[in-house]
Amino acid sequence: MSDKIKTGNKGEELAANFLVAKGYEIVAKNYRYKHAEIDLIVSKDKWLIFVEVKTRHSAAFGEPESFVTNKKAAKVIEGAEQFVFEQQWDGPIRFDIVSIKLGKNLEIEHFEDAFY
Template sequence: MAAHNDLGHWGEASAASFLLEKGFKIIAKNYRNWQSEIDLIVAKDDMLVFVEVKTRSGTAFGMPEEFVNATKAKLVMRAAEQYIFDVDWENDVRFDIVSVLILPDGSTEIRHIEDAFSR
């Protein structure tokens, strides 16, 4: 497996742990539908949250969350619509980004951007 894939999986695991600590329940990881994938589906109270995780080992090309473009947002929303239909979800939903950045000293900075894009 390529190093960038390992980094991505590590970032998703870090994001999941971070969200668990914030009181979210992990519903699904790497939910796939057609050509779309949702990294994490989590819930808290009556809110279902679809999470795109972006992990980077530096900021030379920008912050991790800057790599979620309109095309990626549309793909996530398409997969979310199918998931909502499949489970017959009737409460609120939200789309978040969790940015995982490895700093030069080896420490990690995790940022949770709520309501990063809307349906």
């Protein structure tokens, strides 16, 4: 397994634990639809939240959340539309980003309503 995949998997695990500690419930992990992958799907307070997790060892090349491009956001939205259809979800949804820096001091930031 490549270091990039290991870093991503570690970040997703940390993000899931972080969100659960904040009262979110994990609905799905690594949901795939066509070319879209949604790292985490969680729920809280009658909301369904689609979460993109970005993990880096440092911010030397930019903050992790800055790597969620418009193209990536569009893929997440496409996957979310399919998930909502499959589950027949009729409640509110939103798109969040969890940014993780694994450096000396672990930093986790949660950006709610990060994109539409």
